[in-house]
Amino acid sequence: MHVINVRPETAEDIRAIDVVHISAFGGEAEARLVSALRESTTYNRELSLVAELGGRIVGHALLTRVPMRKDGTEKNVLALGPMSVVPSQSHRGIGSELINASISLAKEKGYGTIVVMGHPEYYKRFGFVPAKDLQVSCNLPAPEDALTVRELVDGSLAGGGHVEYPEAFIELY
Ligand SMILES: CC(C)(COP(=O)(O)OP(=O)(O)OC[C@H]1O[C@@H](n2cnc3c(N)ncnc32)[C@H](O)[C@@H]1OP(=O)(O)O)[C@@H](O)C(=O)NCCC(=O)NCCS
Known part of the structure; x- marks a missing residue:
């Protein structure tokens, strides 16, 4: 049996990552988003994780540094997404491995918070809360209930704030 390597x-x-998103989401929008982010100054390849199975890329999760503003102050948080696993390999724990690895990496890099837009029921099991x-809150034109957050450092979200995703994310909605 092959072991998942994240x-x-x-x-x-890069091409394999596109293929993962296109097959998992059934369209090109998320692959295009990743390509657009890759061109931006905030892109950090170290925060872009792939899941490999038997030498093949079967999943991808991207963390992007985004500002969170509150009363004139600003701090950086990490936004998780897009994240997907090829349909032929889903339900085998690969998504969970990618999320847990993203959380560990974010902590290692000293970030206090991860935010994620989408599937709140899925992310709940990894400690994400509404x-x-x-x-x-955030600037994406999406239902407020779909935004979840996870503090990596206790109190990092004290007082809350408004997360400002880059334009490329807004175009996805
Ligand atoms: C969501 C996704 C990343 C899960 O990857 P995965 O490798 O199958 O995840 P895991 O094996 O770790 O976990 C599977 C469990 O997640 C849960 N789950 C999967 N998709 C879910 C969803 N949309 N909402 C809630 N729970 C979900 C199920 O409980 C599933 O359990 P099961 O295997 O007993 O049915 C994958 O299905 C995918 O790429 N979907 C299409 C793209 C997408 O929606 N990405 C997330 C955007 S927020």
Whole structure:
């Protein structure tokens, strides 16, 4: 049986990452978003994780540094997404491995918070809670209930704030 290996992306993985998102989401929007983010100054290849199974890329999760503003102050948090696993390999724990690895990586890099837009029921099991419970909102035109957050450092979200995703994310909605 092959073991899942989660590691940061390399330049050779770019096409395979596109294929993962296109097959998992059934369209090109998320792959285009990743390509657009890759061109931006906030892109950090170390925060882009691929899941490899038997030498093949079967999943991808991206963390992007985004500002969270509150009363004239600003701090950086990490936004998780897009994240997906190829349909032929879903329900095998690969998504969970990618999320747990993203959480560990974010902690290692010294971030206090991860935010994620989408499937709140899925992310709950990884300790994500509704953003509105912690007075956190964001600029994406999506239902407020779909935004969840996870503090990596206790109190990092004290007082809440407004997360400002880059334009490329807004275009996805
Ligand atoms: C969501 C996704 C990443 C899960 O990957 P995965 O490798 O299958 O995840 P895991 O094996 O770790 O966990 C599977 C469990 O997640 C849960 N789950 C999967 N999709 C879910 C969803 N949309 N909402 C709530 N729970 C979900 C199920 O409980 C499932 O359990 P099961 O295997 O007993 O049915 C994958 O299905 C995917 O790529 N979907 C399409 C793209 C997408 O929606 N990405 C997330 C955007 S927020």
